[in-house]
Amino acid sequence: MTAPAPDYQRILGVLEEGRAAGRGPLKAREIAVELGLERTPAKVEGLRSKARRLAERGWLVQESAGTFGAGRGPVAVPDAGSSA
Structure with a gap:
């Protein structure tokens, strides 16, 4: 199985x-806060x-x-500032 896309890796x-x-x-709203997203319904539902x-x-x-919890194990998370 391939690694998930960067947005998914950030959640993980x-x-x-x-x-x-x-x-x-964590609940989706709490994950959104941790990711620095707005807590608007659209962002949280996405x-x-x-x-x-x-x-x-x-x-x-x-x-x-x-609520969602970590599953498989560690996932490499790309730096927020990288353009990769």
Whole structure:
């Protein structure tokens, strides 16, 4: 299986960092805040949709009450400032 696209890797990176810091699963709104996105319904719903796709493909775990947790393990996260 190939690595997910950069937007998806950023979501995975936030969840992996949270797991490493001892935090539990996060809601889509919390992930949006961690990524520096606006907490508008459009941004949060778009992020939730991406997180669900990642869960369907086994990259992360969708917990109860709409929260998402890290799944497979560490994922290389591209730097926010890189143009790659």
